Amino acid sequence: MSSQADDIDCGDPDPLLNGGVSFLSGEPNQYGSVMQYYCDEPYYSLPPGAVNVCGQPTVDFSVTQRIIGGNNAPQGSIPWQVRISGDAGGMFIADRWVLTNIDCGDPDPLLNGGVSFLSGEPNQYGSVVQYYCDEPYYSLPPGAVNVSFSCEADGKWRAVDDFGLKPICSPVCGKPRVDLLGIERIIGGDNAPQGSIPWQVRMSSGAGGMLIADRWVLTAAHVLSPNMQPRPANDIKMFWGTNAWTDFQVPNVIAASVHLHPGYNNTEHLNFDNDIALIKLPAPVTFNKFVMPICLPPEGSSLQTRTGVVSGFGLTRTVDGRYYFSDKLKYVHLPVVDPRTCTKSLDVLRRTMSDIPEESHNMFCAGLPDGKRDPCLGDSGGPFALWSNDHYWAAGITSWGIGCAQADRYGFYTRVSNYVDWIHKTMNEN
Incomplete structure (x- = not known):
């Protein structure tokens, strides 16, 4: 005759992401059975210590040359390497995060004007540029004396002030660089x-x-x-x-x-x-x-x-x-x-x-x-x-x-x- 404890079924153990479970003794899932969690080594480990094992590739390599003219990396030797569209690079630092350098690319050109870098590394996160027009023949719109943009964390250039949009250089009219002198005389002129x-x-x-x-x-x-x-x-x-x-x-x-x-x-x-x-x-x-x-x-x-x-x-x-x-x-x-x-x-x-x-x-x-x-x-x-x-x-x-x-x-x-x-x-x- 069985006891009441013999009828206890604990069901399947909760699964472990990037790991698994093994039964050590007893009838699986039944009262008194014992199981053990494990991680997918060598890439993950149990506490104490890091959840993710980082910086320990299973393929060794030595860097003795520059990238230009450098060695081909053996498969698996740099497993944290990420390539981002637009020819940018990055690296895994966690299972949901990639670390990269933010490059906004060249600022949009300005017709009949240009752009100058005010601060920071050109095109990199935090750099600031300012648009200008080809004076004295073109000018910025009224109120747009200093139109500056900064490279933001999303990789886009955004206006520093309230102007918002990239300006348009408007032609300057009616201001010749050479003055007409005197009141002279087209017939007789x-x-x-x-x-x-x-x-x-x-x-x-x-x-x-x-x-x-x-x-x-x-x-x-x-x-x-x-x-x-x-x-x-x-x-x-x-x-x-x-x-x-x-x-x-x-x-x-x-x-x-x-x-x-x-x-x-x-x-x-x-x-x-x-x-x-x-x-x-x-x-x-x-x-x-x-x-x-x-x-x-x-x-x-x-x-x-x-x-x-x-x-x-x-x-x-x-x-x-x-x-x-x-x-x-x-x-x-x-x-x-x-x-x-x-x-x-x-x-x-x-x-x-x-x-x-x-x-x-x-x-x-x-x-x-x-x-x-x-x-x-x-x-x-x-x-x-x-x-x-x-x-x-x-x-x-x-x-x-x-x-x-x-x-x-x-x-x-x-x-x-x-x-x-x-x-x-x-x-x-x-």
């Missing part, structure tokens, strides 16, 4: 010093334009659509970066697309309202001392009692009164004229001439009563630039006039401030 009007564009047709962004040229609609037939984009070749026409051996670019203002309608050459157009370039321009955009008009800009700079490669006049196309970029300072004076001038002309274009609120006129300083054929599409708040901005686009350099006749310019919204809309949508 002075040669522009190299780099003094770095936004000036000349087209293969002889007309002008101006850079307003790294992929956009602003010009007059009538120079791109003679007889209201838009010129194909691949026929529009543009030149910039020099003030001498003889330096223009090959065009800088050919237009990618042309965008006339939808309100331009000049079938009879008598309606220059909305005489404005944009040309998109096939790739961004890199700005420098000789190539820089002009700013767009500031909000609330005024033309009253202002004197602007008009520039171009158009017709100029010799001392004996003959005209020729200039091989040098010319510029002249011209005052904005009271609209009533402009209207009166046109009314006088209409008494003896027909086919005089009409004015509109989208235009302004400029010039001197003696007419000795004036843009002419070939200057169309070029800039009328005003200086304020430490930069030049595009107040006007040379549009039309009656004759060249004649007394009591003034040149008319597209008023760019009326089109800033259209300019931004067109650039954003294209």
